[in-house]
């Protein structure tokens with residue numbers, strides 16, 4: 001170290017210590033949100049953990065209240081980055097929903113965005129015209145009323161997933177073993193469910209977005225170009241780019257990116273070659289499926305999809321082969337939805353070819369939006385289904401009450417109980433089974449039709465999977481675009497809260513984990529998987545769905561609805577405000593069907609393996625959560641078997657028609 005560098009460091013440290021000694025006084029006047037005292041220079045870096053930061057943030061919220069701040073580098077330094085954690089529903093809604101306009105931006109991350117090429121993915125796009133255009137496209141594919149158009153596809157893929165599961169379980173693949181992070185090994189059949197869910201989630205979006213069908217069935221374990229690409233890139237995104245919370249040194253000191261190539265052998269600069277390799281992969285992931293759609297369109301062999309329908313227009317730059325009209329393969333999407341996209345496309349969305357710049361912009365938006373749907377569905381769906389299996393393993397340990405109660409409801413429709421009446425033809429559940437229409441008084445002497453869940457306990461299981469698992473526990477960070485002063489609501493621990501100043505540029509984390517583990521909302525047994533917590537009392541059921549006219553107790557009706565919304569995990573797990581998850585309607589349907597089908601047809605147990613002494617032993621694994629963005633469990637084994645011969649027959653039959661349909 002030369003003398004000059006040494007002097008600069010000493011002066012920097014002295015300045016920080018000076019500011020640090022005054023920071024208590026400053027806090028009185030500036031009133032930034034409370035939080036653990038930042039250290040000189042480095043701020044709260046030691047309060048941040050790469051693993052399960054949501055747990056640490058929840059315990060800090062118990063000390064500092066529902067809104068607290070940590071800083072990367074000391075807040076007195078101009079380059080310090082405030083991180084603000086919101087830990088109650090009221091605070092999240094007050095800021096992220098009600099003041100959504102200033103809380104909808106995204107952090108400008110040099111590493112993830114500029115260096116790794118993710119800045120045009122929807123979840124990374126700053127709030128402005130581009131994000132609004134992208135979200136409009138997302139709404140066209142994924143808004144609530146569009147989901148019934150995917151019913152056939154969802155049901156087909158669910159059946160395929162199930163046949164894949166059973167075939168993996170019964171195959172002699174038991175001889176090959178897989179190493180687990182815990183250093184133990186398990187026969188691969190106990191882990192086969194993980195690539196199968198990934199394939200299931202990938203196939204759903206690949207079909208809707210690109211019209212691509214994986215050419216092999218779920219029972220064949222063959223690699224596929226687009227699924228493998230997604231696998232690699234999602235791994236890069238969540239275990240590479242977002243490792244350690246997604247904030248790299250270069251995000252704080254952007255000039256590091258200009259380091260000469262000759263510095264790259266130093267560990268400090270190893271991010272540079274990494275980012276180049278990752279960017280190349282990410283760009284390929286965006287371009288290749290889109291190019292594939294266009295090539296298929298030119299040949300006239302495409303299956304109508306979101307991309308092809310929006311591209312397919314006489315004005316389009318991409319030639320639309322006349323023969324398409326006759327040779328197109330049947331789409332997985334309903335004709336009504338396809339024609340609605342086609343009309344929106346020609347009227348509103350797409351500029352004409354005479355406006356080449358505008359069209360290039362449209363194509364660019366479409367390409368990145370399509371990829372964002374594909375990449376956002378993988379880890380999230382896999383994580384939710386893993387949470388389901390974790391919960392059912394616990395249920396099996398304690399006697400299987402959850403499964404028993406769920407089957408009592410489902411068997412009435414599917415006829416899959418051993419003693420189901422022979423008048424009910426055994427079958428898998430379908431999405432049309434989920435609700436029944438009931439007529440309730442409209443308070444004006446007439447009636448109105450509402451949808452009532454047909455299987456309240458199965459609904460409760462699904463709600464509890466969302467709450468207990470918490471797929472994205474700290475939400476994705478939003479960025480505040482202007483200074484904001486906010487007074488949190490009074491609480492028993494702070495009856496007279498004082499206003500706090502949230503600085504422009506702060507990153508805002510909605511701590512979904514702390515909300516869904518709140519004793520106030522869910523009781524003292526928040527760590528238990530207990531679907532019963534959502535069941536309606538007879539009185540509540542009567543007020544919401546009964547035929548008795550409750551117009552004179554309108555307040556009670558509203559109060560029950562409000563309370564249920566507040567305790568519904570769906571109000572939180574998909575994020576907040578203008579960046580709320582656009583895929584929630586699709587997963588609400590697809591995960592529901594997967595849950596109902598698994599509950600109806602298969603038994604779930606802990607794996608049993610032969611020990612060195614030749615005796616069978618049950619494998620109990622400690623499950624860890626090492627991903628810093630998604631609460632994805634490290635792989636754990638599950639023994640999945642058909643519940644009965646009858647269930648097996650129904651699954652195989654559904655699997656055969658799935659294969660026939662996808663050909």
Ligand code: HEM
Pocket residue numbers: 122123124135142205372373374376377380381384471472475476477478573574575576577578579580581582583584586587
């Ligand atoms: C279990 C399933 C899922 C969960 C729990 C989930 C949760 C979330 C959360 C918490 C966010 C951040 C919201 C915010 O910033 O406030 C998000 C964003 C997003 N999700 Fe999902 N998601 C799921 C599945 C999906 C699927 C299936 C798709 C697409 C087909 C999707 C597409 C997206 C996109 C594009 C964004 C970025 C939105 C934006 O920044 O404007 N998600 N999701």
